Amino acid sequence: MSKMMTSEAIKNEPAPAGFFQRLLCWEGFLLAVTLAVFVVNALASPYFLNIWNLSDATFNFTEKAIIVLPMAMLIIAREIDLSVASTIALSSTVMGFCAAAGVDTPLLVCVGLGVGLLCGLFNGILVTRFNLSSIVITIGTMSLYRGITYILLGDQALNSYPDSFAWLGQGYVFGALSFEFALFIVLAAVFAFVLHRTNFGRRTYAIGNNPTGAWYSGINVKRHNLILFALVGLMSGLASVLLTSRLGSTRPTIAMGWELAVVTMA
Missing domain, CATH: 1.20.5 (Single alpha-helices involved in coiled-coils or other helix-helix interfaces)
Incomplete structure (x- = not known):
């Protein structure tokens, strides 16, 4: 038998x-x-x-791809952040004013990352603490962050960045390998490891499969999603640093329309 x-x-x-x-x-x-x-x-x-042509082509997607890494995890967990492009604009604006005040490159990078992190945390707090829809909240903050950028800048551009700041978005670490693309490769490996080889990644899949079941299994769903929103904001801040460095200036229209591109890539 x-x-x-x-x-x-x-x-x-x-x-x-x-x-x-x-x-x-x-x-x-x-x-x-x-x-x-x-x-x-x-x-x-x-x-x-040609190797240099292919290298130059990576500049067209690297900043977006960096945001996609945590965005994919957020989407797996049944949430979304549509304010990433506006977060880039706000981070770039704050960096521009700091650069005009004489702030050097290391601190400018910290400012860009910090503003992005705060924007992501603000989104996450509104979604997780008040049980609001992430798509509604981030559409609202998309307008809020971009609106603040227009209020601060108007129609002017900020371009008083130090010379050393330009290397982050335009420099090469080895041959035709740009710093941006090298950084993306490292981050992609880190996020792949976190998603597929750690408890954090398994919790992300569990929440995406059944948030209620994950909660009753002992997973703090709200705290986990808050971390994901913070990661998306942090990577948006990093993308802002790289994009601003590559362009050499800040305008209120920077990264306009990137939301759909990032979600589509994810």
Whole structure:
């Protein structure tokens, strides 16, 4: 009897995914599209695969990709933050005024990170402490942070940044490897490890699967989500530092429309 049950269980086990089944999954589709883009562009232009051209292309997405890392975890936990672009603008504005007052590069970086962290914590507190919808709250703070930026700047631009500040967004650490992209690679490895190899990552998946069940399992859902919102704000502040450094100036329209791009990437 036990042998019959064992053989029946083996029959009912799903067959291992083949090559074509993996290719048809979402990740396989994205990989195929990416390879197709590379092939078409390489055939269209002999300069496309030039290492410096590829390196320069990374500047178009690195700041957004840094925000995507914690945003993906926040979305897994059934929350969202639509105020990231406005957080970048507010962080950049505060850095601009500090630079105009003579603040040096290390402190400017701390200011950018600090403002982003505070914005993320403010979002998280409103969502977790008052049980409000994250999409409603962050749409509100999206307008709030951008509005403060317009009040402080008007139509002017701030560009009194020290020369050393420009290296963060324009410098290279080794050959054609930019500092921005190197930093993204390190952060991607860290977030991948946290999500897939730590209790924090497992709690994130548990909350996303069933927040009520996670709560009754002993997970402090509100505190966990507050940390995720803070991480999104902190990475938005870091993106603000890199973007401001790369552009060399602060305007009230900086990072305008990045919200949808970041969520789509996530």
